[in-house]
Amino acid sequence: MATTRTATTHWEGSLLEGRGRVELASSGLGTFDVSWPARSEEPSGMTSPEELIAAAHSACYPMALSGALTRQGHTVESLDTQADVTFQPGEGITGIVLSVRARVPGLSEEDFRAAAEDAKRNCPVSQALAAVKNITLRAELV
Structure with a gap:
């Protein structure tokens, strides 16, 4: 629906x-x-379209990752995600860095990295932002 x-x-x-x-x-x-x-310049108590995009991305990405890990049979204890969106006047959004720290007992580093990359590709907000050439992922399993 x-x-x-x-x-x-x-x-x-x-x-x-x-x-x-x-x-x-x-x-x-x-x-x-x-x-x-x-x-x-400085936010000075105001927001920007880029901050709103960062909020959407930082909310969507852990949902995609949690869903993928749960489907694989893992129990997600926590996912802490930050999205940094860089805006360059005259050029637009020039990069996005997604950082995630995950607590998933029993998950190997290799399986975590694969799931994290897959979630980056398949998160609906990531897909909507496909025109941004540089979306970087920093994933840490703790």
Whole structure:
């Protein structure tokens, strides 16, 4: 069954001096200020499209990895994931680094690395970001 999630943004002003508010409309969990300086300089209490992409990727990836490991018969104790999205004005998103620390008893390093890479390829957000040429994975089994 397909699901649709919605976010909306109201923007006022020019690119450089303007600002907007992003609303997580489907969940109603909040609204977040967004601006050009939050993308290209310091966040100063605002978010950016790249930070929102990082949030989506850091949430989606461990779901994909957990699902794959569970299907293989492993018990996942914990997955801590960070996504770093690099934005270069004029070039766009130039790289993403996914870092994951996993606690999965009885899982070999080799099987973990294979599952981690497979999850990187098959995570729906990774697939949506396929235009980003440089998505790096750092996976650590603890």
